[in-house]
Amino acid sequence: MPESYVIDAARQAGFALDAKSEVNANPLDTKDYPFGVWTLPPTRRSSPAGEPPNPNFDHTKYDAIGESDRMTLRFRKPE
Numbered sequence: 001m002p003e004s005y006v007i008d009a010a011r012q013a014g015f016a017l018d019a020k021s022e023v024n025a026n027p028l029d030t031k032d033y034p035f036g037v038w039t040l041p042p043t044r045r046s047s048p049a050g051e052p053p054n055p056n057f058d059h060t061k062y063d064a065i066g067e068s069d070r071m072t073l074r075f076r077k078p079e
Contacts, residue, residue, distance in 0.1 A: 003071045015075035022072075029069035037068045 007017055033039035035048065039062050046057030 003073070006071065006073060010073075010075045014077060016078055017073065018076040019074045020072060024070035024072045026066055026069040028065045029067075030065075031069070033062065040065055040068050042067065 003020075010017065029040070031037075035045040037043075038045040038049075041063060044059055044062070046054040046059070
């Protein structure tokens with residue numbers, strides 16, 4: 001989900017954004033994989049959910065991307 005969505009939801013709940021960091025960001029994550037984010041490591045899904053893994057699925061390009069792009073946000077509750 002977009003960072004802006006999380007920030008807006010937290011603000012609506014009464015929290016203020018205190019800080020954010022790119023420490024867990026991954027600019028290589030294009031967010032368009034055959035089995036969603038689960039195609040990427042560490043899950044490395046190779047078939048649709050509920051089906052057995054596909055032994056012929058080539059993980060090479062997905063392993064090169066690494067883990068998904070993640071946001072790191074810190075909120076505080078105003079006094």
